Amino acid sequence: MRKDQENLNIPIQNKLTLPLNNGNYSSTIIETTINNVLNTENIDECIVVLGHYCEEILPFINNIHDDRLKIIKNDPVTVGLSVSLLNGLQNISSDIALCVTGDQPTVSTETFNNILNTLFNSDNPRKTISILRRRKTGKLDTAEGLGMPFAADRMELIKYLKDKDDNLNPILREIFADGFDFYGVKENHPNELININHYSEYESIL
Secondary structure: OHHHHHHOOOOOOOHHHOEEEEOOEEEEHHHHHHHHHHOOOOOOOEEEEEEOEHHHHHHHHOOOOOOOEEEEEOOOOOOOHHHHHHHHHOOOOOOEEEEOOOOOOOOOHHHHHHHHHHHHOOOOHHHEEEEEOOOOOEEOOOOOOOOOOEEEEHHHHHHHHOOOOOOHHHHHHHHHHOOOEEEEEOOOOHHHHOOOOOHHHHHHOO
């Protein structure tokens, strides 16, 4: 994203702090993502894990006033996504965790509800991953290409994340290989499947 901004000769700005219009008010990518999570049913606590560029992002998160919100920081900051996820999971007490990245403002509260309900209604929630689909919906035959957002049993996730410093997909593939059921949940809008990695993708959701 920063390279795109340099190439376009526009001011460099952390993508999580880029503005979005939400109805009658303005927000940012990170604020919208967090608020969509907080508006989801059965959310008792919301942990935001910060690492790189923490000082750029924190002022925007501080705009959100909700007792369920807690901020923790990676130390050191130079760790993979799996370490950030583990830090978050170790700082909540809920049995089930909804895991989301900070740059997913297009994923609606309704979709988060559907992800959680799919897990709750599964035959064995402890051994199930309910995840926003990338290709197929329903029971999946592979974990290839999958990532956040997803919901799963917190303690089961911690088992797989301990002593790992990696991207998420290899860990999801390992979980799948161990016999967990994976269910793909359909998006409520095509924009929910957009990964905001480039400035053009950000512009496409405005």
